[in-house]
Amino acid sequence: MTAQITVLAGDYIGPEIMAAGLKVLAAVSEGQNFDYQLHEMPFGGAGIDQAGDPLPAEALQTAQKSDAILLAAIGGPKWDGAPKTPEQGLLAIRKALNLFANIRPTEISPAMQKYSPIKNTEPVDFVIVRELTSGIYFGQPRETTSEYALDTMRYTNQEIERITRVAFDMAMKRRKHVTLVDKANVLDTSKLWRKIVAQIATEYPAVTYDTSYVDAASMKIIASPSQFDVILTENLFGDILSDEAAQITGSLGTIPSMSRGSNGPSLYEPIHGSAPDIAGQGIANPISMVKSVAMMLTHSFDRADLAKQISDAVDATVESGVVTPDLGGNATTDEMTSAIINHIKESR
Ligand code: ATP
Numbered sequence: 001m002t003a004q005i006t007v008l009a010g011d012y013i014g015p016e017i018m019a020a021g022l023k024v025l026a027a028v029s030e031g032q033n034f035d036y037q038l039h040e041m042p043f044g045g046a047g048i049d050q051a052g053d054p055l056p057a058e059a060l061q062t063a064q065k066s067d068a069i070l071l072a073a074i075g076g077p078k079w080d081g082a083p084k085t086p087e088q089g090l091l092a093i094r095k096a097l098n099l100f101a102n103i104r105p106t107e108i109s110p111a112m113q114k115y116s117p118i119k120n121t122e123p124v125d126f127v128i129v130r131e132l133t134s135g136i137y138f139g140q141p142r143e144t145t146s147e148y149a150l151d152t153m154r155y156t157n158q159e160i161e162r163i164t165r166v167a168f169d170m171a172m173k174r175r176k177h178v179t180l181v182d183k184a185n186v187l188d189t190s191k192l193w194r195k196i197v198a199q200i201a202t203e204y205p206a207v208t209y210d211t212s213y214v215d216a217a218s219m220k221i222i223a224s225p226s227q228f229d230v231i232l233t234e235n236l237f238g239d240i241l242s243d244e245a246a247q248i249t250g251s252l253g254t255i256p257s258m259s260r261g262s263n264g265p266s267l268y269e270p271i272h273g274s275a276p277d278i279a280g281q282g283i284a285n286p287i288s289m290v291k292s293v294a295m296m297l298t299h300s301f302d303r304a305d306l307a308k309q310i311s312d313a314v315d316a317t318v319e320s321g322v323v324t325p326d327l328g329g330n331a332t333t334d335e336m337t338s339a340i341i342n343h344i345k346e347s348r
């Protein structure tokens with residue numbers, strides 16, 4: 001079967017790093033019995049410019065029919081104050097595909113160690129599984145009066161169950177350890193999370209399950225990050241912890257992410273924005289996009305073998321010093337991408 005992949009290159013450095021990601025995909029799949037077809041669609045600012053909409057109908061239909069979606073980055077000053085914004089496209093596609101789980105890896109490989117502010121001898125390799133479509137960002141009622149403002153944190157059993165299964169399924173493919181991060185000493189929603197997650201944990205006897213209060217967890221991410229494998233958490237805590245975790249890896253330009261629903265295609269994208277300040281110079285770090293491709297191969301196409309070839313080649317490239325300016329080097333995006341591809345070829 002041919003894998004159908006929707007490609008949303010987006011804006012500013014988006015097309016630059018997408019080109020890099022697709023070159024690496026072509027190189028790693030060559031002769032490996034992985035056939036795919038790309039469907040490039042306008043999206044974000046490019047969607048507004050080309051089709052009058054940040055998520056053109058054709059782009060959404062194509063995405064819905066595909067097996068996975070690669071997105072680079074959207075937005076930027078060109079569309080500031082416009083009636084339609086590129087970011088609306090992102091919200092719309094997440095909603096249309098019901099992408100309720102956001103997954104962000106935090107990895108400090110030996111090659112990346114020198115860029116990390118954490119001087120930890122143990123390898124760091126964990127993922128945060130964040131609930132993305134409920135909690136206090138969406139809960140009703142919401143209200144602002146002259147005397148007070150009100151937000152509501154609300155979770156249903158079903159919303160907790162489905163994200164919990166994502167986390168435990170992910171743990172089964174990793175080191176089989178899930179940590180629920182909450183504030184169960186204070187919040188009723190957290191107490192409900194504890195109850196439901198504990199029930200589901202009994203279905204996964206191979207997985208070690210523990211819990212941590214969010215205040216303690218935010219310390220541990222700095223003090224002893226190697227203890228984590230899968231962190232499961234609700235929307236607000238996940239938002240904060242995933243940015244904290246990103247900082248310990250050293251560069252924004254190296255971190256991929258995945259968003260998924262219950263069924264249908266998952267979406268893979270770098271965690272950073274479209275970096276208008278460096279667009280057009282050919283110096284964007286391609287690692288975040290290249291690793292998004294690797295995540296896609298593992299989670300949408302069950303090709304962890306190809307993903308490993310990519311991450312080994314990225315590490316070898318970083319170790320060789322062929323890196324873009326954000327990592328202190330003077331390589332261009334193209335030079336770094338070629339180095340990654342050469343390492344993939346050499347390893348065969
Ligand atoms: P957004 O609101 O879309 O998240 P932002 O204002 O947070 O955008 P980013 O686009 O994420 O900004 O960029 C933040 C900084 O990191 C910028 O200085 C940018 O140049 C740099 N940066 C982001 N991605 C990369 C990359 N792939 N390579 C090099 N530098 C990057």
Ligand code: MG
Binds near residue numbers: 272273
């Ligand atoms: Mg940002």
